[in-house]
Amino acid sequence: MLEKIKETVYRANLELVNQGLVIHTWGNVSGRDEKSGLVVIKPSGVGYSEMKAEDMVVIDIEGKIIEGKFKPSTDSPTHLLLYKKWPSIGGIVHTHSTYATSWAQAGRNIPAFGTTHADHYYGEVPCTRKLTDQEIKFDYEVNTGKVIVERLVHTDPLAVPSALVNCHGPFCWGLDPGEAVYNAVALEEIARMAFYTVLLNHDKPISKKLLDKHFLRKHGKNAYYGQGEK
Amino acid sequence: MLEKIKETVYRANLELVNQGLVIHTWGNVSGRDEKSGLVVIKPSGVGYSEMKAEDMVVIDIEGKIIEGKFKPSTDSPTHLLLYKKWPSIGGIVHTHSTYATSWAQAGRNIPAFGTTHADHYYGEVPCTRKLTDQEIKFDYEVNTGKVIVERLVHTDPLAVPSALVNCHGPFCWGLDPGEAVYNAVALEEIARMAFYTVLLNHDKPISKKLLDKHFLRKHGKNAYYGQGEK
Amino acid sequence: MLEKIKETVYRANLELVNQGLVIHTWGNVSGRDEKSGLVVIKPSGVGYSEMKAEDMVVIDIEGKIIEGKFKPSTDSPTHLLLYKKWPSIGGIVHTHSTYATSWAQAGRNIPAFGTTHADHYYGEVPCTRKLTDQEIKFDYEVNTGKVIVERLVHTDPLAVPSALVNCHGPFCWGLDPGEAVYNAVALEEIARMAFYTVLLNHDKPISKKLLDKHFLRKHGKNAYYGQGEK
Amino acid sequence: MLEKIKETVYRANLELVNQGLVIHTWGNVSGRDEKSGLVVIKPSGVGYSEMKAEDMVVIDIEGKIIEGKFKPSTDSPTHLLLYKKWPSIGGIVHTHSTYATSWAQAGRNIPAFGTTHADHYYGEVPCTRKLTDQEIKFDYEVNTGKVIVERLVHTDPLAVPSALVNCHGPFCWGLDPGEAVYNAVALEEIARMAFYTVLLNHDKPISKKLLDKHFLRKHGKNAYYGQGEK
Numbered sequence: 001m002l003e004k005i006k007e008t009v010y011r012a013n014l015e016l017v018n019q020g021l022v023i024h025t026w027g028n029v030s031g032r033d034e035k036s037g038l039v040v041i042k043p044s045g046v047g048y049s050e051m052k053a054e055d056m057v058v059i060d061i062e063g064k065i066i067e068g069k070f071k072p073s074t075d076s077p078t079h080l081l082l083y084k085k086w087p088s089i090g091g092i093v094h095t096h097s098t099y100a101t102s103w104a105q106a107g108r109n110i111p112a113f114g115t116t117h118a119d120h121y122y123g124e125v126p127c128t129r130k131l132t133d134q135e136i137k138f139d140y141e142v143n144t145g146k147v148i149v150e151r152l153v154h155t156d157p158l159a160v161p162s163a164l165v166n167c168h169g170p171f172c173w174g175l176d177p178g179e180a181v182y183n184a185v186a187l188e189e190i191a192r193m194a195f196y197t198v199l200l201n202h203d204k205p206i207s208k209k210l211l212d213k214h215f216l217r218k219h220g221k222n223a224y225y226g227q228g229e230k
Numbered sequence: 231m232l233e234k235i236k237e238t239v240y241r242a243n244l245e246l247v248n249q250g251l252v253i254h255t256w257g258n259v260s261g262r263d264e265k266s267g268l269v270v271i272k273p274s275g276v277g278y279s280e281m282k283a284e285d286m287v288v289i290d291i292e293g294k295i296i297e298g299k300f301k302p303s304t305d306s307p308t309h310l311l312l313y314k315k316w317p318s319i320g321g322i323v324h325t326h327s328t329y330a331t332s333w334a335q336a337g338r339n340i341p342a343f344g345t346t347h348a349d350h351y352y353g354e355v356p357c358t359r360k361l362t363d364q365e366i367k368f369d370y371e372v373n374t375g376k377v378i379v380e381r382l383v384h385t386d387p388l389a390v391p392s393a394l395v396n397c398h399g400p401f402c403w404g405l406d407p408g409e410a411v412y413n414a415v416a417l418e419e420i421a422r423m424a425f426y427t428v429l430l431n432h433d434k435p436i437s438k439k440l441l442d443k444h445f446l447r448k449h450g451k452n453a454y455y456g457q458g459e460k
Numbered sequence: 461m462l463e464k465i466k467e468t469v470y471r472a473n474l475e476l477v478n479q480g481l482v483i484h485t486w487g488n489v490s491g492r493d494e495k496s497g498l499v500v501i502k503p504s505g506v507g508y509s510e511m512k513a514e515d516m517v518v519i520d521i522e523g524k525i526i527e528g529k530f531k532p533s534t535d536s537p538t539h540l541l542l543y544k545k546w547p548s549i550g551g552i553v554h555t556h557s558t559y560a561t562s563w564a565q566a567g568r569n570i571p572a573f574g575t576t577h578a579d580h581y582y583g584e585v586p587c588t589r590k591l592t593d594q595e596i597k598f599d600y601e602v603n604t605g606k607v608i609v610e611r612l613v614h615t616d617p618l619a620v621p622s623a624l625v626n627c628h629g630p631f632c633w634g635l636d637p638g639e640a641v642y643n644a645v646a647l648e649e650i651a652r653m654a655f656y657t658v659l660l661n662h663d664k665p666i667s668k669k670l671l672d673k674h675f676l677r678k679h680g681k682n683a684y685y686g687q688g689e690k
Numbered sequence: 691m692l693e694k695i696k697e698t699v700y701r702a703n704l705e706l707v708n709q710g711l712v713i714h715t716w717g718n719v720s721g722r723d724e725k726s727g728l729v730v731i732k733p734s735g736v737g738y739s740e741m742k743a744e745d746m747v748v749i750d751i752e753g754k755i756i757e758g759k760f761k762p763s764t765d766s767p768t769h770l771l772l773y774k775k776w777p778s779i780g781g782i783v784h785t786h787s788t789y790a791t792s793w794a795q796a797g798r799n800i801p802a803f804g805t806t807h808a809d810h811y812y813g814e815v816p817c818t819r820k821l822t823d824q825e826i827k828f829d830y831e832v833n834t835g836k837v838i839v840e841r842l843v844h845t846d847p848l849a850v851p852s853a854l855v856n857c858h859g860p861f862c863w864g865l866d867p868g869e870a871v872y873n874a875v876a877l878e879e880i881a882r883m884a885f886y887t888v889l890l891n892h893d894k895p896i897s898k899k900l901l902d903k904h905f906l907r908k909h910g911k912n913a914y915y916g917q918g919e920k
Contacts, residue, residue, distance in 0.1 A: 023649060024642070026576065045686030074677065074685045096576045098649070102656035105574040114335040115398045116256065116326045133669045140673055167666045168575045182254065189253055189328070195656060196332035196425060206397045209363045213370055217304065225304045226275030344795040345858045346716065346786045412714070419713060419788070426792035426885060436857045439823045443830055447764065455764045456735030483879060484872070486806065505916030534907065534915045556806045558879070562886035565804040593899045600903055627896045628805045655886060 001067055002058055005031045005040045005177075010053035012177040016095055017048050019185050027095040028073040031177040032083050034090065037061055039083060043070030074141065081145025082173060086157045091177035093184045096169040099191035103127065104164035110190065111205040113197045118206060118214035120186045122159040126151045130166045144168070159219070162187045231297055232288055235261045235270045235407075240283035242407040246325055247278050249415050257325040258303040261407040262313050264320065267291055269313060273300030304371065311375025312403060316387045321407035323414045326399040329421035333357065334394035340420065341435040343427045348436060348444035350416045352389040356381045360396045374398070389449070392417045461527055462518055465491045465500045465637075470513035472637040476555055477508050479645050487555040488533040491637040492543050494550065497521055499543060503530030534601065541605025542633060546617045551637035553644045556629040559651035563587065564624035570650065571665040573657045578666060578674035580646045582619040586611045590626045604628070619679070622647045691757055692730055692748055695721045695867075699730045700743035702867040706785055707738050709875050717785040718763040721867040722773050724780065727751055729773060733760030764831065771835025772863060776847045781867035783874045786859045789881035793817065794854035800880065801895040803887045808896060808904035810876045812849040816841045820856045834858070849909070852877045 012029040016022040025048070030041035040056050057068035063080055065072065073079070079092045095101075103110050103125075110125040112118055117125075128147040135143035148163045148171060161183045162172040170187055174180040205211075218225040242259040246252040255278070260271035270286050287298035293310055295302065303309070309322045325331075333340050333355075340355040342348055347355075358377040365373040378393045378401060391413045392402040402417055404410040435441075448455040472489040476482040485508070490501035500516050517528035523540055525532065533539075539552045555561075563570050563585075570585040572578055577585075588607040595603035608623045608631060621643045622632040630647055634640040665671075678685040702719040706712040715738070720731035730746050747758035753770055755762065763769075769782045785791075793800050793815075800815040802808055807815075818837040825833035838853045838861060851873045852862040860877055864870040895901075908915040 023645060043687070071687055096653075098653055099656065101574060101576060102653050102660060105653060105657040106660035106662035108660060108662075113397070114331060116331060130667075131670070133667070136667075136669045136673050140677075167573070167670060185253060193326075193328055193332050193335060195660070196329065197335040199429060199659060200332060200336035200338060200425070202336035202338075207360075207363070207366075209366045210361070210397060213366050217370075227273070227301055343857070344791060346791060415713060423786075423788055423792050423795060426789065427795040429889060430792060430796035430798060430885070432796035432798075437820075437823070437826075439826045440821070440857060443826050447830075457733070457761055483875060503917070531917055556883075558883055559886065561804060561806060562883050562890060565883060565887040566890035566892035568890060568892075590897075591900070593897070596897075596899045596903050600907075627803070627900060655890070659889060 002033055002036075002038065002040055003053075005033055006056040006058075007053045008177050009040045009042065009056050010051065012091070012093070012181045013042050013051070014048060015181050016093065016184065019181075019188075021095045021097040021184055021188055022048070027093070027097075028075055028079075029091070029093050029177050029181065030073070030076075030079045031091045032089070038066060039076075039080065041072045041076055041079060043068065044073050046070060075144075077139070077141035078145040078148075078171070081142055082148065082157075082171070085145075085149045086173070088158055088175075089173045090175050091173060091180035093172045093177070093180040094169070095172075095184055095188075097184065097188040097191075099195055100162075100164060100170040100187050101168075102195065103191050104169050105167060107166050110164070110194045111203070112211055113194050113202065113205060115206070115210065115214045116193060117190050118211045119218050120183065120190065121162070122215045122219070123155075123211065124205065125162050125164060125187065125190070126155075126160065127164040128166050159215075232263055232266075232268065232270055233283075235263055236286040236288075237283045238407050239270045239272065239286050240281065242321070242323070242411045243272050243281070244278060245411050246323065246414065249411070251325045251327040251414055251418055252278070257323070257327075258305055259321070259323050259407050259411065260303070260306075260309045261321045262319070268296060269306075269310065271302045271306055271309060273298070274303050276300060305374075307369070307371035308375040308378075308401070311372055312378065312387075312401070315375075315379045316403070318388055318405075319403045320405050321403060321410035323402045323407070323410040324399070325402075325414055325418075327414065327418040327421075329425055330392075330394060330400040330417050331398075332425065333421050334399050335397060337396050340394070340424045341433070342441055343424050343432065343435060345436070345440065345444045346423060347420050348441045349448050350413065350420065351392070352445045352449070353385075353441065354435065355392050355394060355417065355420070356385075356390065357394040358396050389445075462493055462496075462498065462500055463513075465493055466516040466518075467513045468637050469500045469502065469516050470511065472551070472553070472641045473502050473511070474508060475641050476553065476644065479641070479648075481555045481557040481644055481648055482508070487553070487557075488535055488539075489551065489553050489637050489640065490533075490536075490539045491551045492549070498526060499536075499540065501532045501536055501539060503528070504533050506530060535604075537599070537601035538605040538608075538631070541602055542608065542617075542631070545605075545609045546633070548618055548635075549633045550635050551633060551640035553632045553637070553640040554629070555632075555644055555648075557644065557648040557651075559655055560622075560624060560630040560647050561628075562655065563651050564629050565627060567626050570624070570654045571663070572671055573654050573662065573665060575666070575670065575674045576653060577650050578671045579678050580643065580650065581622070582675045582679070583615075583671065584665065585622050585624060585647065585650070586615075586620065587624040588626050619675075692723055692726075692728065693743075695723055695730045696746040696748075697743045698867050699732065699746050700741065702781070702783070702871045703732050703741070704738055705871050706783065706874065709871070711785045711787040711874055711878055712738070717783070717787075718765055719781070719783050719867050719871065720763075720766075720769045721781045722779070728756060729766075729770065731762045731766055731769060733758070734763050736760060765834075767829070767831035768835040768838075768861070771832055772838065772847075772861070775835075775839045776863070778848055778865075779863045780865050781863060781870035783862045783867070783870040784859070785862075785874055785878075787874065787878040787881075789885055790852075790854060790860040790877050791858075792885065793881050794859050795857060797856050800854070800884045801893070802901055803884050803892065803895060805896070805900065805904045806883060807880050808901045809908050810873065810880065811852070812905045812909070813845075813901065814895065815852050815854060815877065815880070816845075816850065817854040818856050849905075
């Protein structure tokens with residue numbers, strides 16, 4: 001079942017490796033089937049080079065395995081919580097990509113230092129608070145999703161399609177798995193440039209006017225970047 | 231029409247990707263036809279891997295589409311302003327390359343710290359002032375060109391063939407699109423070395439004598455680098 | 461003899477180059493045969509591209525050459541000391557990989573700054589003390605092993621499968637050569653992210669609770685990451 | 691004439707590009723023929739991809755072109771001065787490799803921070819003084835060689851086979867062009883690790899004892915690294 005989404009999720013996982021965002025098994029992608037609401041996700045701890053499209057695991061929104069011979073990614077409860085809370089999203093990526101993870105480890109939001117950032121995020125890329133000891137001990141992976149949602153409670157998740165989990169690393173999302181990977185690639189480069197900017201002793205984000213200009217020329221009803229389709 | 235320049239501009243766009251200066255659609259190249267004055271430019275938001283030479287858009291100096299089924303790059307008005315003000319240039323490149331963009335985000339000129347820099351730029355690589363709120367709101371892309379020209383008003387654009395737009399990223403130019411790409415590659419490496427130099431606690435540019443020596447042994451009528459043709 | 465282990469050790473050496481951990485001849489891998497206790501190791505100073513599987517050298521635990529036309533790696537006495545002291549390990553890797561070596565040169569332990577670290581190391585990656593002048597002068601390579609063991613005396617070597625030798629570089633180990641290479645790859649990326657984290661002005665390791673959660677969800681009897689086999 | 695050395699010098703030039711030490715035409719290699727004393731060097735400003743082995747230029751020790759349809763590298767007088775002063779060397783490489791050049795731009799010697807450095811350089815990699823205005827104005831390229839020799843006057847050039855020219859970049863040498871390239875690759879990685887070490891707030895070189903141990907286990911009559919031939 002859901003062979004097409006399995007293929008998409010499989011390819012999206014491989015793309016993380018090709019883009020240099022993931023080594024070993026340090027990442028996973030999932031996709032949600034719009035009709036059934038079922039989620040397709042990478043199997044846990046299986047190497048990217050051995051993995052096949054058919055090995056992707058189908059789970060329902062409560063995490064029950066519907067199809068698949070493998071256990072789903074350990075991070076599945078985090079993915080599922082985001083899908084539950086945000087009906088608009090259809091794909092999620094988790095990586096430990098170098099620069100985004102470094103910002104997460106430092107516990108810092110990534111300020112919008114330039115138009116590259118503003119083209120993709122309508123404001124800073126937020127870093128969550130740390131989980132409490134209790135949140136770590138019980139339902140850790142669910143709570144990881146909860147602190148993300150909590151941090152973005154006043155934000156449209158498609159306008160800020162990534163968050164850094166404190167002490168951990170980035171989660172990115174989008175309308176589908178491909179867009180989530182696209183955002184993960186953009187985030188890593190933005191995180192890298194922000195890191196260099198900080199080392200050049202700069203710490204002021206761009207003005208609201210410039211943020212608006214760049215984000216809104218690419219997104220929303222008055223966008224004029226691109227070919228107008230999409 | 232202008233099939234040869236379309237092919238050149240197309241290949242120059244792909245070269246930006248091959249050289250690691252551009253991911254996603256974060257860059258564009260244009261070229262000016264010397265006879266007609268028409269400009270050939272990358273279509274807006276079209277992926278590099280799908281793009282063909284014939285998809286390049288032909289526009290006149292006022293931005294009117296002369297030929298092409300796509301909309302031209304959103305940054306076209308910036309390119310056009312530079313072509314208008316600087317008759318000597320025939321190619322323009324815009325990227326968000328990592329190190330050059332980081333300097334732009336920090337709002338800093340790149341000092342001439344060494345002979346690598348002096349071989350290519352006759353002085354610092356300038357960073358523009360920030361645009362005012364009004365300049366952002368109305369004719370943003372034209373004004374982006376204007377602050378570049380304003381910053382280089384006393385400079386031969388072929389002696390300093392790049393500028394950093396504050397909070398944004400680099401624009402590079404040259405006699406033709408190939409030379410503009412050549413300069414974009416040089417700029418990124420020069421920006422990278424300057425970044426490391428600053429982190430090694432050094433902030434003094436080289437002497438005027440050394441700057442003259444290296445720039446003038448490669449450029450101008452007394453140049454003795456290379457095979458004397460070109 | 462031991463053709464299979466020779467092949468494994470040979471391939472593990474090449475993998476160091478493929479993973480970007482080694483240039484020139486700056487690294488070596490060994491493997492221990494469980495039955496005979498013999499050790500197979502890279503020959504000293506032989507280039508990776510000329511080397512063949514059959515060139516791997518077989519030595520006994522005292523360093524005597526049992527088979528092979530080449531001299532074993534100069535670092536053999538270090539490998540042998542670790543094998544003697546730690547019966548549980550079956551593979552050792554030594555590299556001068558960039559970031560791990562930089563931490564070693566700075567004489568600093570790598571703190572557990574995030575979950576990537578905690579997934580692989582049950583605590584900081586330790587840096588040894590410096591060797592004394594006497595330890596450098598006599599039996600230098602044996603003493604290099606001794607300061608590693610001394611530093612990890614209260615630690616299960618499979619729970620912290622790497623150490624940095626002060627002023628020198630990393631040694632990594634595992635159940636077999638493949639796992640040792642896996643750990644060397646992980647260490648380099650963890651060292652890189654820790655470096656960036658420190659440059660972002662962060663110096664606090666994660667809580668014991670989060671360290672436990674991540675290490676123990678991947679390792680030990682209550683692990684629930686992966687497919688449960690292994 | 692000297693077809694074999696031409697081929698060697700040609701391949702050594704390409705290797706600089708393959709190893710990531712050179713972009714554009716930012717580097718050159720030369721080799722000296724032991725019998726005739728003639729020098730073979732890269733032509734000036736010719737691209738690596740167009741260049742052929744037969745394009746290498748043969749010059750005598752005073753710089754007179756003996757064979758070749760191209761002008762020799764602009765840096766030829768620097769190469770020739772080093773060959774004159776140091777009879778023991780047979781190959782020279784000049785690059786603008788990123789990290790080594792950054793140290794040169796900062797005007798700093800690279801301290802021996804670890805055993806990787808000590809394996810290749812018997813002490814710090816020296817940075818020359820700046821050239822005076824007069825030295826820049828007249829015979830600039832010869833004077834570039836002179837400040838290198840001046841800086842290494844009490845040193846065996848094969849024990850410290852590289853120097854950084856202040857505000858410029860590295861020159862490396864060796865018994866032949868291959869060894870010079872080998873050293874250029876080693877230098878860049880050593881410069882990179884030293885840069886990170888400094889950023890980790892460490893500035894003390896290793897002890898004389900450790901420097902001796904590592905340099906002398908690889909070089910000289912008591913060396914025991916490698917297979918004893920060479």
